[in-house]
Amino acid sequence: MIRLENISKQNGKQIVFIEASAGLLKGEKIGLVGPNGAGKTTLFRMITGEEAPDEGQVSIDRGTTIGYFSQDVGEMAGRSAVAEVMDGAGPVSTVAAELAELEAAMVDPERADEMEEIIARYGEVQGRFEELDGYALDGRAREVLAGLGFSEEMMEGDVGGLSGGWKMRVALARILLMRPDAMLLDEPSNHLDLESLIWLESFLKGYDGAVLMTSHDREFMNRIVGKIIEIDGGALTSYSGDYEFYQQQRALAEKQMQAQFERQQAMLAKEIAFIERFKARASHAAQVQSRVKKLEKIDRVEPPRRRQTVAFEFQPAPRSGDDVVSLKNVGKAYGSRSIYDGLNFQIQRKERWCVLGVNGAGKSTLLKLVTGTAEPDAGTVNMGASVKLGYFAQHAMEVLDGERTVFEALEDRFPQAGQGSLRSLAGCFGFSGDDVEKRCRVLSGGEKARLVMAMMLYDPPNFLVLDEPTNHLDIATKEMLIKALSNYEGTMLFVSHDRHFLAALSNRLLELTPDGVHAYGGGYTEYVARTGQEAPGLRS
Structure with missing residues (x-):
């Protein structure tokens, strides 16, 4: 194809x-x-x-037909999300537009003399529209948008008022509704x-x-x-x-290539040693020449290209008290909308809580209450003894000084650290060579996330609160982060949509549902096994 x-x-x-x-x-x-x-x-x-x-x-x-979804979604404004999605549905959207024009023409008194042609054309276009299942288009568009998390209110609202992330979902919905031959x-x-x-x-x-x-x-x-x-x-x-199989096959191919390379290197070394030893002896001249010619004809095996990955290791964090955070009878509302009413929740040392809940359930609000960036309307939030907090949130990336380079940003944060130590830290988080001289304003979302993470983990807290830490991170960086956090001795509270991250790091789970807050003693893997669902309200 x-x-x-x-x-x-x-x-x-x-x-x-x-x-x-x-x-x-x-x-x-x-x-x-x-x-x-x-x-x-x-x-x-x-x-x-x-x-x-x-x-x-x-x-x-x-x-x-090809549908292409990229991260560059372009301008969107002046239409509802539903209209924007339907407009990208391929041939059917073009037919729908002509149908709307013909309907307007049929009630236009100035075109009364063309009515016969307009009605005839309307019949043809309407037939084509039915053939393309056009009357089901609105319902299908709403179904796709609902699947991507849109409420009815958001579907009807002006797409121009949506954030960049929600506009991305609209652009994705357009491709899904189009159902091209290739996506x-x-x-x-x-x-x-x-x-x-x-x-x-x-x-x-x-x-x-x-x-x-x-x-x-x-x-x-x-x-x-x-x-x-x-x-x-x-x-x-x-x-x-699948990806898992690819990783295994790639590792196997790399191992075989390395073994082949080493065998050839050993053979070459042996031949070169013979040539060096006997090149001055007339009695071995024919043998030496034969071996020189043999070496010239050999196809050299290249060593496998190794992708550079640098492991990050935590410095030991200071020990906190056994009670890390305690929320008692906490209430929180935004306007008339109640998020929490009488919430009781406790986090103990070395627990790793992941928080699940549908959009608007209050996941980020809980993290803000715990970190003190939001105040409860009722009840109390108490941090335990000797707790040193590290909070990663999306807004943390917005406070980077755009004019400072990556290295200067690290130096500003850790003025006592040596240059070698900071360069090593930068390398662990994917900033090698000239990358450390990039100004923060030109960094991608993933690069900003890595820089903020590096700043937070260099002098490690004993209580990590992470709000979607894997957004924008590539698979290799995620693996590095999971490995580092697996060896972390402190306490964690986090929100993530990455199931690999959830399964690898959680040992407690808090589920936020319309029926209330439910705590599970095991981590994400145990939650899936026990409930038969991968997320609140969804059957697997």
């Missing part, structure tokens, strides 16, 4: 692809992986025709809460078209794709299986 044949592409000085080939067949669901900057977005743009390869060609079967999805799991993520997973599993997607959520990718295409070093390599 879509074929990339011997494509080469260079962006400035960076070589992105060298004679790379891959294909997307009808109904295939493929995960596209590779380090940041490897060329995933460039590949999407070449398929959609926004960019052209320098060499080779991109072939698309005639009549194939190209660039990070569709960003900006989604757990409930919306699980709904999208179910939608894509049931979708009969082809999917080529990137995602920083390994669990999401594992459940959808049956094939992985990896971009690395300008090449495209295909692996049959």
Whole structure:
């Protein structure tokens, strides 16, 4: 259906692809992986025709419809979310627009003399609209928006009043409603809460078209794709299986390549030693020449390219008292909307609480109450003895000084630390080489999150409160963070939509539902096993 044949592409000085080939067949669901900057977005743009390869060609079967969701959603304003989504539904939206024009023409007295032609055309267009299931379009659009977390009020409101994250969901809904032959999805799991993520997973599993997607959520990718295409070093390599299988196969291939490289290096060393030893002896001249020629003809095995990952290790945090936080009869409302009424909740040392709840249930509000960034309307919130708090929230990224570089921001926070120590810290969180000289204003969302995390964890608190810490982080950085937090000796309270993160780190779970607050003694894995659901109100 879509074929990339011997494509080469260079962006400035960076070589992105060298004679790379891959294909997307009808109904295939493929995960596209590779380090940041490897060329995933460039590949999407070449398929959609926004960019052209320098060499080779991109072939698309005639009549194939393609829907492309990217992180750049453009301007949206002046229409309801429902209207915006329906407008992107492909041919049916064009027919709907003509139908609306003809309906307006039929009641326009100035066009009375054209009425016969207008009515005839209206009949044709209406037939085509019915053929495309147009009358069900509004209902389908609302169903998709509801699945992505929209309330009726948000569906009807002006899309221009929505935040960037909600506009992303509108753009995604347009592609889902369109149901093209092939969907190209660039990070569709960003900006989604757990409930919306699980709904999208179910939608894509049931979708009969082809999917080529990137995602920083390994669990999401594992459940959808049956094939992985990896971009690395300008090449495209295909692996049959999900992301988990790809990781195993890649590690195995790397091990085999390393063994092959080492065998050849040992053989070369032996041959070179023989040549060096006997090159001055006339009696061995023929043998020496023979071995020199043999070495010249050998195809050298390259060592496997190793992706640089730096492990971050916590310094030991000071010990807190056994009672970390206590909430007693807490009440909190925003206007007429009550979030909490008589909430009692306690956190003990070394507990790792994850908080689940649908949009608006009060997850972030709970974290704000615990950290003192919001005051309760009733009741008390008491922090225990010797508690040193570290709070990661999305707004923390907004207070970075845009004119300071990454390294200067770290120096400002830790003036007593040595340069080597701070460079090592920056490297652990993905800022190596010239990256430390980037100004904070040009950092991506993921880079800002990593910098704030580095600042928080260098001098570790004994109580970590994390609100969606994995937003914008790639899979490798998430793995590094999970590994570091697994060895963390302190107490945690966190909200996350990443199921791998939830399962790896929680040992307690707090579920916020309309029926009240429920606490579970085990972590997320035990919660799923006990309730049969992956999120409040959703059956798995």
